[in-house]
Amino acid sequence: MKINGTGIINNQAEKLIEKVSGFGITKTFVNNLCKENGTIDEYKMGKVLVVANAAKDLVNCGFYVNQSFNNKRIPEEKRKFVAALDLTNGVFMVGSQLLLGFTILNKTIQDKITNKLFGGLKEKAANYAKEMVKKNNPNLSGQKLEILAKETAEKFGNKVFSNCKQGFTLASGLIVSTIIAKRLLVPFIATPTAGWFKRKYMDNPEPENQKLLKDDKNLNI
Numbered sequence: 461m462k463i464n465g466t467g468i469i470n471n472q473a474e475k476l477i478e479k480v481s482g483f484g485i486t487k488t489f490v491n492n493l494c495k496e497n498g499t500i501d502e503y504k505m506g507k508v509l510v511v512a513n514a515a516k517d518l519v520n521c522g523f524y525v526n527q528s529f530n531n532k533r534i535p536e537e538k539r540k541f542v543a544a545l546d547l548t549n550g551v552f553m554v555g556s557q558l559l560l561g562f563t564i565l566n567k568t569i570q571d572k573i574t575n576k577l578f579g580g581l582k583e584k585a586a587n588y589a590k591e592m593v594k595k596n597n598p599n600l601s602g603q604k605l606e607i608l609a610k611e612t613a614e615k616f617g618n619k620v621f622s623n624c625k626q627g628f629t630l631a632s633g634l635i636v637s638t639i640i641a642k643r644l645l646v647p648f649i650a651t652p653t654a655g656w657f658k659r660k661y662m663d664n665p666e667p668e669n670q671k672l673l674k675d676d677k678n679l680n681i
Contacts, residue, residue, distance in 0.1 A: 502625070503570070506561075509630070510633045511558070514554045514558050517554050517557070524550070525543050525546045528545075544655075549646060552645070557637035559641075561633040561634070561641075564637075573628075574629070578628075582617045582621035585617045585621070586614060589612050589613040589617065590610070590612070593605070
C-alpha cells in the first residue's frame, strides 16, 4: 500500500502506518480506507476520525455517569441530577458529533465548500506555474512552450487544489463535530434535558399508600 504525504500526515506517521498496515485485519482495514491509486480516501478517513472521537466520549460518558451516581461527596438529593446531566450530555455529545460530522463529510457538501474556498487558489497556482515554466525555459518558444506551460500549470493547479481539499476534508469533520457539537449545541440543551430526564425516569415515584392517604384527606374536606 502506498501513502502519499499531503502535509497533514508527516513522514514518521506514514512509516508507522506502513508497518502497522502490513498485518492481517489491519491491512484489510487500511486498504479499505484507500482509493484505487493507493492514497488515503479523505472522506472515509474523516469519518473514521469522527467515529473514534465520538467513541472516546461514549466511554467517558459511561465512566462519568457511574462516578456521579456513586459519588458519596455529592448530596444524595443532587446525585441523580448530576448523573442525569452526565448521561444526557454524553448522549447528545456522541449523537451530535456523528450527525454533524457525517453531514459535513458528504461529498456534495465538501465539493461545494472546497470549490468556494480553494477554487481561486487553484487558478492562481496554475498561473504561477505557467509563468515559472516560461521563465525557466528560455530556449523554448511558440507552440511548444505554450503546450508545456499549459500542461504544467494544469497539473500544478490540480495538485494544489487536491491537497487543500484533502486536508480540509480530513480536518472539517473533527472541527465541526468538536467545536459546534461539543462546545455549542450540547451545553445549550443538555442541562434542561437532564432535568426532564431525572424527573421522568430517575425520581422515585410517590408511594401508593401516601397517594391513598392524600386522596382520603381530600375527600374528607
